[in-house]
Amino acid sequence: MTASTAATRTGGAAVRTVGVVHVYRVFGTDVAALRGVDLDVAPGERVALLGPSGSGKSTLLSVLAGLRRPSAGSVLVDGDDVARFSEGRMYRYRAATGLMLQGAASNLLSYATPAENVRFARTGTRAALGAGRQVLELAGLHDERRTVDRLDRAGQQAVALAVAVMNAPRLLLVDEPTSQLDDDERDHLLDALVEATQQAGTTVVMVTHDEAVAARMQRMIRMRDGRIGAEGLRHEQYAVIGSDGSVQLPEELLATWPAGSTVRVQAASADEIRLLRRADESREQ
């Protein structure tokens, strides 16, 4: 399938990464931001990416957006490997993907009204225009006469969201959309995002530090040290076994089971694995 066919299909994109590695080279030093990310997001699913600062969330988002090519691994969107797209195909893929990165509001046309911003961003069909309009209506900005530079931050973020969903993307990638909003503003923006994407069946991947924001998505994925460490919902977290067989221990266990601890791994039953500390190490504790 070509990127342009993908853009005209309806519903959400299936996203799958396999062993994605990304290394930044800074003044001759390598910084491994992603160390083998295996991720599966079903069409129409809304997923939050959480994790400490520096864990690789924004890098993963930029790789999914086609803004960076990973150093290794595959980034499969509807089965096509974005990491291997030609420049032309990558350009079309980026254009068809909804993006709301940090500071997205600063890329709006500040001298135009919200509705004008949405109209100028339009590249798709008449139906697509509806998605952007819907967000403006939900934010009470459809008939707003003020230009974007005169709106408060919440209004500007709502316009940035409207522009991001404007062309009915099958995949919407969002980075910290609510970080500078108060609780009410945050909830309004998320209401608009969930409503617009739910109706269209859009797949959403959202980076956030805020558990309350993450709870509005259907699944939370936690990154640590450039890998997916755990996933689940607020009260139900599961460690994720990587394609290389590795498992990250929950953060709270690291104090008693520090890196370098050696353990025997025993299958207790079909549903249970036990970790047994080596005898001489437990004596040293």
Ligand SMILES: Nc1ncnc2c1ncn2[C@@H]1O[C@H](COP(=O)(O)OP(=O)(O)OP(=O)(O)O)[C@@H](O)[C@H]1O
């Ligand atoms: N452009 C860059 N050049 C060099 N190193 C980078 C660059 N961007 C990120 N890094 C490094 O890559 C690692 C992952 O960064 P990234 O921004 O993806 O993490 P993050 O989880 O999104 O962090 P935050 O929550 O603070 O935004 C960090 O060590 C960071 O310093």
